[in-house]
Structure formats: C-alpha cells, structure tokens
Amino acid sequence: MNVSKGVAQSIVEEMKKIINQDINYFDTNSTIIASTDKSRIGQYHGGAKKVIERNNDLIIRYDEQYEGAKKGINLPVYFENEIVGVIGITGDKEEVEKYGQIIQRMTEILIREEYIKEQESIERESKRQFIEELLFRSNSDEKTLLLRGELLNIKISIPRVVVVARLLDVDDREALLTPNVNKSILKIFRNNIDKDLQNLIVQNSTDFIMILKIISQSNIERIINNIMENVKRIYDGKIFFGIGDISNNSKEIKKSYIEAKKALDLAVIYNRSNLIYYKNMDIGLLIDDITKESSDKYLSKVFNQMETDQIDEYMLIFSTLVKHNGSINKTSDELFIHKNTLQYRLNKLRELTGYDPRVLSDIAVLQIAFILYKLKK
Incomplete structure (x- = not known):
C-alpha cells in the first residue's frame, strides 16, 4: 500500500499537535514526502533507508550521521505486516525516544483508517455506477447486471421498491442546496437505510433515489417518516416522496423507478401529501x-x-x-x-x-x- 502525500502530511501535522516536535514521514524509497518542516519535503534520508533495510527502529544521535538525516528517532510503519513507510521525530534522544512507539502506533492507526475510508469510497462509487446502469441504461444485459450485483453483494432478484424523493424550497421550487447541506441530507438518507446492506441510494440532480428491500409497507413508511423528520431539522423547505410498485428483477426495478418518478411529480403538483404510491394514483394513472x-x-x-x-x-x-x-x-x-x-x-x-x-x-x-x-x- 502506498500512503499518499496528502494523508502523510495530515498525519505528521496531527502528531505535532500532540508532542510539539517536528515530524517527518518517509516513503519506501527513503524520501521525505511529508514534514512539519516543509523545507525538508522531497529530500533523501539515509536513516529511513537503514530502518527499511533492518526492519527496526533507529536512533540518530547527531545531524548528518546518515545522509540527509537530523538527530532524532525513526521507526518503521506497518500495514498488514508490511513496511509502508517510516515515521521520524526530530530532536534529542532523551526528548523524542519516549514518544516513538506512541507516534508509530498512532500513525499506523491513522493509515488504516484512511485505507478503510478509501475502500468505502471505492465501494460506494462502484455501487453508484451499478445503480445508475440499473436505472438509466436501457440496453443493460440482465446476466451481466446479476454478475456485477453479486460482486457487490447486491441481490437484484429479491422484492424491492424504488422510492424517489425531492426537496423544494419555501416557494415550491426545486431546492438548490449548498454542498454542505446536500452532504448532510444525503447522510440522513444513508443513515436510515444502511442498516440493511441490500438498501441502495444514489442522487440524481435534485432527486434522491432509494432502492429498498421490501420487508413491509409499514417498514418503508417508517424509513420515509424518519428521513422527513431529520431533514426538517436542517432544511426549511418541503420534501416529497414517490413510491413505485414492487420489483423482482432489473427490468422491473427500472419500471418501479419510472413509476416512483411519476408518483413524485404528482405529489409535488398536488402539494397535499408528502408521499404518494404509484398504485394509489387516481387521475395520474389515466394521464x-x-x-x-x-x-x-x-x-x-x-x-x-x-x-x-x-x-x-x-x-x-x-x-x-x-x-x-x-x-x-x-x-x-x-x-x-x-x-x-x-x-x-x-x-x-x-x-x-x-x-x-x-x-x-x-x-x-x-x-x-x-x-x-x-x-x-
């Protein structure tokens, strides 16, 4: 695993807040890629090379004991039992040695956390692409979708329903959300559906599209009511929901999405109920x-x-x-x-x-x- 310069820089800056010493992070080529002393970034460090070769801590007692090195302590950083870099604390041995293992361990924890975030982001992006293909591409092959779904642990052929939500401002116009508000609202949606990994969500323009595993109608409505209550706490506008019919395969999911959109449009036009089921539409079904x-x-x-x-x-x-x-x-x-x-x-x-x-x-x-x-x- 390669630790990015951005992640490494954030780590050394956080560590300095704790011990108030200059801290450096070296990659596996023994180059300083992050430092609280910005002038050292990009320099070669012979001490880091020794740490990687020996797979052990190294005390440097005076400046230039090793090429490009200053006195201090340098320790290997591990991820899944492999060295992914070296963390170094600049200073006298008596001052920095006591912090060595703490900083090493905290660095490894932060790297693992960043790795988990990155994997979650990759998985979320893969799911987003899969959902968009599922909903918006008319030429998608059923077998291919089933295979991709299995790789993402998404079961298409189970009872599902599509729910589409839309926010309007106080003047009944489609809401133009700031990035922070949009992020908070999307988090509310995710928090209410992520309890079941088969529940999916994607945002398309101003619409929030949920593909929910069917447990019961009351369960779906409970999710929607929770979302409405939480959104109202941070957004002074209106939110409407349209719900399509139950689906059991990819074609029916597309159909459920189209139905949910039509039900949502009707809910917005009627402006009487925050929630309309496609199956309960009256004049809308004729239209x-x-x-x-x-x-x-x-x-x-x-x-x-x-x-x-x-x-x-x-x-x-x-x-x-x-x-x-x-x-x-x-x-x-x-x-x-x-x-x-x-x-x-x-x-x-x-x-x-x-x-x-x-x-x-x-x-x-x-x-x-x-x-x-x-x-x-």
Missing part, C-alpha cells in the same frame, strides 16, 4: 397513458394564451386552492396574499384559459392540464 401528441394538443388548447412563467405562477395558486378544497381564505393565507387579490388572479386564470378554477367541471380540466405541464418539464 400516464396519454400520448405525447395528445398531451401537446391538450396543453395548447388550455394554455395557448399563457407564457411559461404565468403557467408556473398559476399552477402554484391552483394546487394550493385544490389542497384547501376551494377555500379562498385558507388559500390566500398560505400564499400570503389578500383574498381579493386571489379572486382577481383566479378570474385572470379563467380569462386566459377559458376554465374557472372555482367551477367543479372546470377544475378537472385545469388539473389535468397542470399535471401534463409538470410532467412535460
């Missing part, structure tokens, strides 16, 4: 069968006189109105506008589309139009 040509004609008929920004604005007003079952007072309160202003905008929507959101028969027409518009984006 799912509408062709693109029919959808475009329908949207052109209803929104012909409206610009995109107008449709977005009125979609929020309409979905809030539907959420509150047509209550003007509750809708105006949630949107922070006067009820007369709300009535004016509803009248304007009727003028632009020809359909009145306060008339029962027209509500269905507008609802379908807004859903089709949202699904098209």
Whole structure:
C-alpha cells in the first residue's frame, strides 16, 4: 500500500499537535514526502533507508550521521505486516525516544483508517455506477447486471421498491442546496437505510433515489417518516416522496423507478401529501397513458394564451386552492396574499384559459392540464 502525500502530511501535522516536535514521514524509497518542516519535503534520508533495510527502529544521535538525516528517532510503519513507510521525530534522544512507539502506533492507526475510508469510497462509487446502469441504461444485459450485483453483494432478484424523493424550497421550487447541506441530507438518507446492506441510494440532480428491500409497507413508511423528520431539522423547505410498485428483477426495478418518478411529480403538483404510491394514483394513472401528441394538443388548447412563467405562477395558486378544497381564505393565507387579490388572479386564470378554477367541471380540466405541464418539464 502506498500512503499518499496528502494523508502523510495530515498525519505528521496531527502528531505535532500532540508532542510539539517536528515530524517527518518517509516513503519506501527513503524520501521525505511529508514534514512539519516543509523545507525538508522531497529530500533523501539515509536513516529511513537503514530502518527499511533492518526492519527496526533507529536512533540518530547527531545531524548528518546518515545522509540527509537530523538527530532524532525513526521507526518503521506497518500495514498488514508490511513496511509502508517510516515515521521520524526530530530532536534529542532523551526528548523524542519516549514518544516513538506512541507516534508509530498512532500513525499506523491513522493509515488504516484512511485505507478503510478509501475502500468505502471505492465501494460506494462502484455501487453508484451499478445503480445508475440499473436505472438509466436501457440496453443493460440482465446476466451481466446479476454478475456485477453479486460482486457487490447486491441481490437484484429479491422484492424491492424504488422510492424517489425531492426537496423544494419555501416557494415550491426545486431546492438548490449548498454542498454542505446536500452532504448532510444525503447522510440522513444513508443513515436510515444502511442498516440493511441490500438498501441502495444514489442522487440524481435534485432527486434522491432509494432502492429498498421490501420487508413491509409499514417498514418503508417508517424509513420515509424518519428521513422527513431529520431533514426538517436542517432544511426549511418541503420534501416529497414517490413510491413505485414492487420489483423482482432489473427490468422491473427500472419500471418501479419510472413509476416512483411519476408518483413524485404528482405529489409535488398536488402539494397535499408528502408521499404518494404509484398504485394509489387516481387521475395520474389515466394521464400516464396519454400520448405525447395528445398531451401537446391538450396543453395548447388550455394554455395557448399563457407564457411559461404565468403557467408556473398559476399552477402554484391552483394546487394550493385544490389542497384547501376551494377555500379562498385558507388559500390566500398560505400564499400570503389578500383574498381579493386571489379572486382577481383566479378570474385572470379563467380569462386566459377559458376554465374557472372555482367551477367543479372546470377544475378537472385545469388539473389535468397542470399535471401534463409538470410532467412535460
């Protein structure tokens, strides 16, 4: 194993905080690759060469006793019973000898921790690539996926369900998260599903995609509720979930993902429930069968006189109105506008589309139009 310069430098800097002596790390070529005395980085060290050759500690009693060496102590660093480098403490023998074994052991522990992190990162990246192929590539071979899954200890042919989550800001727009907030939220998702190694997660743009092993519906909902509660503690916005049907192979997992996305889109449009199952979709199931040509004609008929920004604005007003079952007072309160202003905008929507959101028969027409518009984006 090769210890990187970055890892070695962080180790020597941490060690100096403990003993307040200059510390060096040498690679197996006896070159100083990290040091709290930056001027020494890159230099050859004859003492380190002796440590590697003899496989033993070395006290250097005076400067240049060995080429490029200063007085101090140098000790071999082991990883899985092999020397991977040498750690050195600069100073008088009486000052540094007492720290030797402590620094050696702590260095080995930190190297092992970095190795574990690196392996976890490699495994996570391998899983991410596998999940993306599983969900997004239409020409993936089932046998190849099964084999790759086995290598990653992922069993495709067990009952699974895909759950897709999305965060919106306070204005019902897709959330633009800072890297730190995004990392914290992703950690919340992982903490709630990592108890079972067959549960998988990947982030795709603003969506968090979970592929969960089926235990029970209540277990899935418990995971989702825990995620919602924890996300609310660090994010002042909304989070929605769509859940696809149960799958038992790679093709069905793709199908479950598509279903979960459609359920999620409907949850966002309705803005009434944080969670929608594809199997429980009502009008959304009918819309799912509408062709693109029919959808475009329908949207052109209803929104012909409206610009995109107008449709977005009125979609929020309409979905809030539907959420509150047509209550003007509750809708105006949630949107922070006067009820007369709300009535004016509803009248304007009727003028632009020809359909009145306060008339029962027209509500269905507008609802379908807004859903089709949202699904098209």
